[in-house]
Amino acid sequence: MSLYDSLMAGLSLVGNWEALLSLAIGIVIGVVGGAIPGISATMAVALALPFTFPMEPINGILLLLGVYKGGIFGGSIPAILIKTPGTPASSATILDGHPLAARGEAGRALGMALWASCTADFVSNLALIFFAGFLASFALSFGPPEFFALILFSLTIIAGVSGESLLRGALSALLGLLLATIGLDLVYGTNRFTFGDPNLMGGLNFIAVLIGLFAIPEVINMVWHPTGHVGKVQKLGSKWVTFAEYRRSFRSIIRGSFIGVFLGSIPGIGAAPAAFLSYSEARRKSPNKANFGKGEIEGVAASEAGNNGVAGATLIPLLALGVPGDVITAIIIGAFMVHGLQPGPMMFVLNVDIIYGLFIGLILSSGILFVVGGLAIRGFRPVADIPKRILMPMVLVLCIYGVFAVNNNIFDVGVMFVMGWVGFAMGRLHVPPAPFLIAFILGPLLEDNFRQSMLMSGGSPDILLRGPITWFFWGLTVIAVVAIARGTMRARRAGA
């Protein structure tokens, strides 16, 4: 199929009002979800996921991508207004956004956040379109040993999402890997931790685990401390961002977008490090260096460009290799699977219409985000006023319906409840949940590819180093492990 044919096939999928409406609704949900502290972009995507089951695959996935992109921008609204990032990615936006809000210039900061977000989002989408296809065609030459090496490298990304302690991140990942072993063995069909219960033979339901891990602990936290969320919203002010300010910050926005694209295309790094790196680079290069941290509009632009630059780029490993780039894309994989689609190189052969439909939808999403974001900035206050002690029971009920709808199975609701308590305990013990989820997804792939490789070679481990692709990923793994070890030692020395 030629490029023109592929584009036309994609356009036929998204050139209708249902697809555009799904995208727009997704962005609205994302912006609102991201803007409410406690409902992160991750949770918004997880909660929206079950509603996409009855939809056409392309519409459902576009809705979730809209939630993702809207959520990343939406997180900047409370970061600027109430110094509470709606998502971890917006943490850097606080540094200059909140001082601007404190001076009564929240509208200006939010306006710049929106302009920078949309610009970076567009750059990121273009990067996805240009690089994903190339990477996928390269990945078609992968066999089980190559995939094993790739997934092993991807597991090193857990270090990037482990937060303050690598050991606690590793423990979280091991828990995820262990829970992923539940079910029938794929080679011999024997039982592993099923206790003879048919509900466990297919393994734990992915959606139940992720909603339990990310949404239910928020409800339990509310039960533990019902008044812990009380905050105060700042006024928007009458001053708005000008085009001259946008032009002055443009260099930082483009630099931040490329930092976001680069870090986003490496699985597991995520938006928060991109935002901080973009911010620190903007500060280093800016003539207004001294004003950073005190309410510099360029600081807001740089951090928002950094985190939104990640949004499209995290889809590069997802679509090209079937490896989630961050927690949200790990959830979005669930949507692909529910609709019978397997992201990865074969998708570029078997479902090229969906791939190009997604590309077209993503390009449109930047424009829709600009419109929705502008309205959201003005309309945020009533949304923020939804009492959290009514919001959380709603979240609970939504979770129950959503998880049940996956398999029409009440057992999954029980799994979600149990995982909710696991997530709460992990939160209290400062064990990050993101490594758990990434390991839960990658674990079975790692094991299956390892065992397939061993079957191919008759048990010889030499096959794991059979060619340049495996050498490349083993090399990257070694480099990543060395970098992690050096970083940990440096942090320990700095702390001592």
Added chain:
Amino acid sequence: MSHRAMQLRLGLGAILAAVFLVTYAIPNWVSSPSNVRNIVLSPLFWPYILGGLTGVVGLGLAFAGWREAGGEAVNEAIPDPQAGAVRLVAFAVLMALTFWVMPVLGMVWTSMLAFVALAFLVKTRHPAAAVICAVVVPLILYAFFAHVASVAIPQGDLVRLP
């Protein structure tokens, strides 16, 4: 709980879990055919590797905790921890009841009751709004899932919805 205590507890917990996995759980709850020639192809291989790694990470955490000196409390204190603990137990009971009652009462009615119970458990300042939402939200979700998504929402044995 201090940072040191947390690291130590996590480390010891992980070591105990690893010992339990390797000595009891994997031998008893993972079955493997007797004719597997190569250990790396056995269904037992991967769980044993993970069990061993859990023990290693547990040792690392315990060692890191042992080396730390005292430290500040890791979690923000709440005004009345005892009341908080009681609420947590009540919520656990509410979850268990929701799970067991759902097949009998149906998902809609159970959700309504769970909504109201949770709203009052967290002492909502808007009881009337909570009750209205408790009725409306499950009904809207039922309408969507049952009539749009064609999901067979459990109706229960008592009152059935159209």
